[in-house]
Structure formats: C-alpha cells, structure tokens
Amino acid sequence: MNAVDELAALMADRGRRNYGENITIAEHSLVTAAAAEAQGAGNTLIAACLLHDVGHWLDEPDDDYGIHSHGDLGGDWVAARFPAPVSEPVRLHVAAKRYLCAREPEYHDQLSPASQYTLTQQGGPMSPVEVAAFEARPHFEEAVQLRRWEDAYGKRGDVEIPPLSHFRPLLESLEMESPR
Numbered sequence: 381m382n383a384v385d386e387l388a389a390l391m392a393d394r395g396r397r398n399y400g401e402n403i404t405i406a407e408h409s410l411v412t413a414a415a416a417e418a419q420g421a422g423n424t425l426i427a428a429c430l431l432h433d434v435g436h437w438l439d440e441p442d443d444d445y446g447i448h449s450h451g452d453l454g455g456d457w458v459a460a461r462f463p464a465p466v467s468e469p470v471r472l473h474v475a476a477k478r479y480l481c482a483r484e485p486e487y488h489d490q491l492s493p494a495s496q497y498t499l500t501q502q503g504g505p506m507s508p509v510e511v512a513a514f515e516a517r518p519h520f521e522e523a524v525q526l527r528r529w530e531d532a533y534g535k536r537g538d539v540e541i542p543p544l545s546h547f548r549p550l551l552e553s554l555e556m557e558s559p560r
Contacts, residue, residue, distance in 0.1 A: 383461040384551045387434065388544055394437035399446040401494055402537040409433050412526070414542050415533035421525070424465035427554050429526050430547055431458050431466065432473045445494055448501040451475065462554050465519065472514075472523035473530065474502055479514050480527060481505035492535055 381389075395406030403411070413430035421429070435454025436446040447453060455471025477495065480487040482505040488496065499505075506514060514520055533539065 382552070383555045384544075384548050386461075387431070387551070390434065390437040391544060397436070397441075397446075399436065399441070399444065399494060401492060401535045403535065403541075405433050405436050405446070407537075407541050408530075408534045410541050410544065410547075411536065411539055412530045412534035413547060414540075415529045416526070419529070423550050423554060424463070425469065425522050425525065426547070427462060427466045427551055428458075428469035428473075428522065429529060430551070431462070432470045432526055432530065434458060434470070442501070445498050445501075448498060449474075462551075462556060465522070466554060468517075468519035469522040469526045472517060472520060473526050475506075475514055476520070476523040476527035478503055478506045479511060479520075480524065482507070482511050491531060495531065 391406040391409075395409070396404050398404050401408060409430055409432065412432065413426050416426045416429040431454065433446075433450060433454065434457055435450030435452070438450075438453050438457055439447055442448050451471055451474035455467050458470045459467035477491070477499060481491075481499060485505075488499070488505070491499065
C-alpha cells in the first residue's frame with residue numbers, strides 16, 4: 381500500500397473524529413492544505429499542511445482533543461514516507477503554536493478554545509531558550525506558516541473542502557521509494 385492509500389484509510393477511519401473543532405480532523409487537514417495551495421505554497425508545504433495531523437490517527441487519543449504529542453508521532457510517520465521538507469513542518473507544527481504564543485502574545489487569544497486547551501497540555505508558550513532552539517531548527521519557518529494557515533483557515537466549516545483525490549498526484553510525486 382502506498383502512502384496515499386494509507387492516508388486515505390486513516391482519513392476514512394480515525395480522520396472522521398472531531399477533536400473539539402467544528403469540523404473533523406480529516407476535513408481540517410484538507411482545508412489547511414487547500415489554503416496553502418490557494419496562497420501559492422510550494423508542493424512540499426502543501427503536503428505538510430495536508431499531513432500535519434496524521435499523528436492524531438496513529439494511536440488512541442489522550443482525551444477528547446486528540447493526541448497531544450501528535451506532531452512527533454505524525455512527523456515520524458511522514459518521515460518514513462516523504463522527504464524532510466514535508467515531514468519536519470509536520471513534526472514542528474505543535475511547537476510552532478507554542479513559539480507563536482511566546483513571540484506574539486496576542487496570538488493565544490486568536491486560538492480556538494480547543495487549541496488553547498491543548499496548548500496547556502503541550503507545554504504552554506515557549507521559554508526564551510526554547511524560542512532560540514526552535515528558530516535554529518531547519519524548516520521552522522515552514523512550520524510557522526503551516527500553523528498560521530491551520531489556525532486561520534483549517535477550522536472553518538464554511539469553506540469548500542476538497543477531496544483527498546485532489547492532492548493525490550502531488551503526494552505521489554513527493555513520496556519516497558523506501559521500505560517501511
């Protein structure tokens with residue numbers, strides 16, 4: 381089974397869950413990727429936007445808001461299938477929320493109630509030392525951009541949600557040829 385077929389199976393199963401937002405996790409992922417595409421993002425960042433919450437589908441949730449460490453879990457899953465420009469923004473998108481709350485305190489108030497709650501479970505805003513370490517990571521800027529699209533567009537239930545098939549050619553063009 382290729383990565384896109386695996387993703388389709390996950391979306392059809394655990395992706396139908398809602399984790400405190402007004403749309404399912406699968407819909408959220410598709411809308412975030414569509415926003416990145418509409419804003420002219422490159423293929424690897426569009427793919428990262430689509431895959432950023434795959435970690436929620438790989439294990440049982442911690443609570444009604446999903447798996448709090450889903451960035452790392454999803455980053456590992458994506459890294460086994462796609463190159464680092466796709467996997468690392470996925471891995472870092474939870475940290476990007478913590479980063480933005482530290483760098484832009486008003487950002488916290490723009491988060492949905494579910495994201496505000498999960499922030500408390502994910503370590504809260506970063507310390508200055510954590511900010512510096514995050515900014516030194518490759519792909520941190522892409523993770524921040526992913527996070528901004530996720531928060532601005534990915535939780536809206538009033539937009540057209542493209543099907544996964546829309547992104548299949550893009551994902552297949554990026555998928556690595558390696559054993560899992």
